[in-house]
Amino acid sequence: MSGHGFHVHGPHDHELEHASQHGASDRFAGRIAVTTATLATLGALFAYQGGATQADAMLFKNNAAIKKTEASNQWNFYQAKSTKRALAELGAAWSAGERGDYYRKEVERYQGEMNVIKTQAEALEAEAKVWDERSEAQMHNHHRWAQATTLLQVAIALSAIALLTRRNWLQWGVYGVSVVGTALGIAAMLHF
Template structure:
């Protein structure tokens, strides 16, 4: 503790400190292992944050395009209203038939273009949503990988205190599982989908 406050040490910090005051090779190996796991976990955590931000950005783009689609459909409805009025007017006595026929044809053509525009924005919004879901799924994979490395670090600290070799093996197993999850996240592969024959999700 210093005069300016206190500092909370992580499990790997204690492991390194303990190893520095010990000539035990076993303790030294654990200290190195925890330092490596802490580095890997930090990298996984960074990737998890990056993919979460990416998912939020994609979701925002989807909302913008959805608004554009809604505006286009509103414009389409306005043109439909004008077309309906022209179709009503053409039935009135002494109506300028050619004028209203021309207006009806123009509104139909304009509506077709507006419809295509609205459908384009809707498709774009759906694609951004798909990308957001995929990025969030990858974020969850990175989060699981990070958690596994944190558990492995904690196991390594317990191993250092107890000198139980079976705990060391458990540490390696959990760390390997975390690294595998990180590899799946990096390659955009869903392990559950692989087990069920679904393969890797589109990204």
């Protein structure tokens, strides 16, 4: 702008002037702005839930690994008792009298201990399986949240393009992608 009444401005200045004069009646921009803000809010919530389910899945997988390690320890203990039982059987076969009776009692004791250890090991393996299944379910849910978040991010990007190009068909594309993303978020919330 010069001091002699000659007015020159760039395209950005023209848009700002146009928006200030006609902004209140620009329903297209208003709809896109509200849609974008809503999608950003939903996207943030979905992203949070996706992170939470991923953390849960890792925690459950860790619990499964702990139970598998405990089961492995029990199976090692079982194997040690089995070896001792086998040695006691050998002692019973080679010994007579009181010494043979002692080894036969040891065989029975080791067999009883092995039965208890086996039961504990199998229970720990079953617990590990349950934790693994819970982890898998959480990972499936995490993928649903991630898909929903991604689609909402795509819809936000489409909103920007629709606003810049002022294409109504793109606005409908935003709504379509948003509905699919929201549906996936609802599916994740309902654990589908």
